[in-house]
Amino acid sequence: NAGVTQTPKFQVLKTGQSMTLQCAQDMNHNSMYWYRQDPGMGLRLIYYSASEGTTDKGEVPNGYNVSRLNKREFSLRLESAAPSQTSVYFCASSGQGGFAEAFFGQGTRLTVV
């Protein structure tokens, strides 16, 4: 059981370049999330998807877009990368209901130069 798989693990971009972070889960979860982690700030929600076909903005959505391709996959796209987007990105998924914990991927370390 792989859980939540993120690709790539590391990436260096030049300012203005675009890229897509991929995430897939095999736990049949409805909800999926994208977070960014910056020192001293914990994890901040970028976007989430409560179910296939729906997406909503989180706390820090500017500069990002997402696609919930199907129930398994939830991708995060940076259209024009900026140095402020240098961060570690985590994808997570969770089941419905108030007692479900989130399962996390291993993270993508992104550097924008």
Added chain:
Amino acid sequence: AQSVTQLDSHVSVSEGTPVLLRCNYSSSYSPSLFWYVQHPNKGLQLLLKYTSAATLVKGINGFEAEFKKSETSFHLTKPSAHMSDAAEYFCVVSSYSGGYQKVTFGTGTKLQVIP
């Protein structure tokens, strides 16, 4: 509204001494509470969770947390620290309303264990 406050950004203990990581929360709904651990350059791993079944929750690696509703706290403890406990710990509150699950993270507490 929902929020989490981790009262210490850094905690330093000697190996073999008790660990206390403090967390206070606020939530408009009956929340679930979690502690996650993140070792350097790793993803997040669930330590333990509170889901209203019992106020004292036991987790992995000897960690415990006690849910105190009157104090809106969910502090993480361990009787005796090991070197391998050095990591960053996140308190998380989760509630389900309006058809979706809202998850809020604290800003983290870095635990240093001194030999």
